[in-house]
Amino acid sequence: MGGRTGERGSAEGQLRGRTVLPVRSTGISRAVRRRVVRLRRAGRPEVISAEFEPVWSRIAAWARDRPDSLAVCGDGGDVTYGELWSRAQGLARLLGKHGVGADDRVVLVCSRGVEFVVAALATWLAGSAYVPLDPAMPARRLETIVDEARTSAVLASPEHLATVRRRELVISTADGSPGEDLSPPTLQPQPAYVVFTSGTTGTPKGVVVPHSGLSNLVRWSAARHGLDENDRVLHTFGLGFDGAMLELWPTLWAGATLVTCSDLCRVVGDFVAEEAVANSCTVVWAATAIAEQVLSKGLDLPGVRLLLTGGDALKVRPSESAGYQVINHYGPTEATVVTTSHVVEPGSGQGPPPIGTPITGVEIALCGPDDLAVHDGEVGEILIGGHGLALGYLGDAARTAEAFPTVGGRRWYRSGDLAVRDADGVLHFRGRKDNEQLKLNGQRIELGEIEAALLELPQVMAACAVMTEAGLGALVVPSSEQQVDERSVRGGIKDRLPWAAYPKWVVTARAVPLTPNGKVDRAAVVQLVLARRTTILERVRHHD
Structure with missing residues (x-):
């Protein structure tokens, strides 16, 4: 990056990341300085009192x-x-x-x-x-x-x-x-x-x-x-x-x-x-x-x-x-x-709710692959600083050093999560760097995008998209006691997704499987999708 674009990224890096990003501290234009002041007013986290009470x-x-x-x-x-x-x-x-x-x-x-x-x-x-x-x-x-x-x-x-x-x-x-x-x-x-x-x-x-x-x-x-x-x-x-x-x-x-x-x-x-x-x-x-x-x-x-x-x-x-x-x-x-x-905010049709703004004592920086701060509206990895950081991983100094880099004399945590910051300084979650994004036949596929499309269907109350060895699959939970027709599900999302993102296999369930901690159990969803595929293939063989 060069010229004024590079200056802008540097200024935002110093503000949002407090020097966590590679920056040059000189040559910041007056326009960029005004932008920094606006961002500081809009998104700078409250600083917690230095007094500590266990x-x-x-x-x-x-x-x-x-x-x-x-x-x-x-x-x-x-x-x-x-x-x-x-x-x-x-x-x-x-x-x-x-x-x-x-x-x-x-x-x-x-x-x-x-x-x-x-x-x-x-x-x-x-x-x-x-x-x-x-x-x-x-x-x-x-x-x-x-x-x-x-x-x-x-x-x-x-x-x-x-x-x-x-x-x-x-x-x-x-x-x-x-x-x-x-x-x-x-x-x-x-x-x-x-x-x-x-x-x-x-x-x-x-x-x-x-x-x-x-x-x-x-x-x-x-x-x-x-x-x-x-x-x-x-x-x-x-x-x-x-x-x-x-x-x-x-x-x-x-x-x-x-x-x-x-x-x-x-x-x-x-x-x-x-x-x-x-x-x-x-x-x-x-x-x-x-x-x-x-x-x-x-x-x-x-x-x-x-x-x-x-x-x-x-x-x-x-x-x-x-x-x-x-x-x-x-x-x-x-x-x-x-x-x-x-x-x-209550209501529907506004997209997934944001994850919001930093809590007291916490700082957030969004950066791209080059570790420079991204612009508003651009996807970046969430880097976290401030009072909430863990000391590290027990007995694993190498992993700790990798996940908690010290830059400019301060520690940060690389979350691996992606987000977009809007013009008001509010963060919107965009999945994971490592496993939420796929490429099929040269097209980039976001599992979250598939799930969002499924949730727009009136007959679907909950959904989970997964990649399996047999292709893309989805589990849907009907919004009523009536059975959901798998063909109608695929038909309902055909205008919302690229063809490569159509789930090849759709399975219905009364609830999305959860881990003991209450998170979506994607491994269990994969097994349900594969079981559905096996059932269909056996029916085809029997018919033949």
Whole structure:
């Protein structure tokens, strides 16, 4: 790039990326400077206070000032703030007696609700970081993660002790040790938790998140969502999913009540609505696919003021008659759960909802293949900076250095996600660099574009497009009890997509398959599509 175009890219790079991009700092024209000022006013993220307060300290304050207020209730039992703090202190002292302390990691194999919250707080009070595992995950994967985490101890709910009985140090969350209050260290860069996500090699990778990043997220969420002691927040996420951090800690930070519900809420939107109403919830968190079920069906949520969602690309908007506000969230595990948010306007025909603007303390830069900032309206990779960055991948310095480059003296995370920034500074998600974009017969195909076309059909409530060994396939969920005719589906999208993007195989289902974390299970969709292909081919052979 040269001339004024190069100057423009450099100026935007300095603004949006704070020198994360290769730039020349001289020769910026007056016109470009004016543009920088406009962008700075429109999109510069709010700067968080330098004062640091660990999450546990606010919970301790509630335990002191309002000990009888309900902290957690629901399927996992009830506990007040005073009882919660007392149990966490006792369990932390027991960990200390076993030599667990600073720089250690403790695996949590606990039921959602009281047992998990007690175990997590106890781990922090002992000066350690917790590693949350979903007890429902396959035993082999659980064992693999425990090995990879290289932990000092395992805290398990009484009902899950048998799952990890072979470990050297396994402590029940029902145990504890009396004594004086603990004063844990509060260093900002100290790890708060380690979440394991799927790795490209097949081995889960542990993302190490510091207390500073979690505190930044929690303070933002509590303020942005207006949480206070009168709120009751429905807890639906699986514990192995970092989205659970958004349900747990902002709720308890604000002195509100966390309401646990049936595991069915992780896969069925109707159960989310039922549990929210039955438990007088005011705020509901739901994984994207579950929130889309609630929105597509127009489920009533009396008493609920906020439906908060994230974890995947949201494609559905609330109806004009919805009595609650929907807020969409975007963010990778490596940037402490959430980096952008957006209030979703009701109505249809406006395209997929945006992912919004950066949260407090977070910076976003969009860059092209040359690592220069892209122009508004151009697709670029999302680079994330600021207070939310993880410390890196556990025991993998090489992968950490690759994913978290230091440029201009500052760390950034390369998300691999693509987005477009509009003229108002709002970000619109455009899929992944690695696997959402395909080329068939020389034509570039976006799976998201296929899904968007399918969702425009009135007979389709949800859709997922995949590439299989047999070609493009799609799973659709009918919007009514009537069966969807596959030919009508293909016919309905023929004017919306290039011919190369027509799904060769279409399968219908009552719901889109989900992973235990509530994300679309594309591998399961591939298998359903291939099974459909096999059935059709067998019919053809039989007919012949």
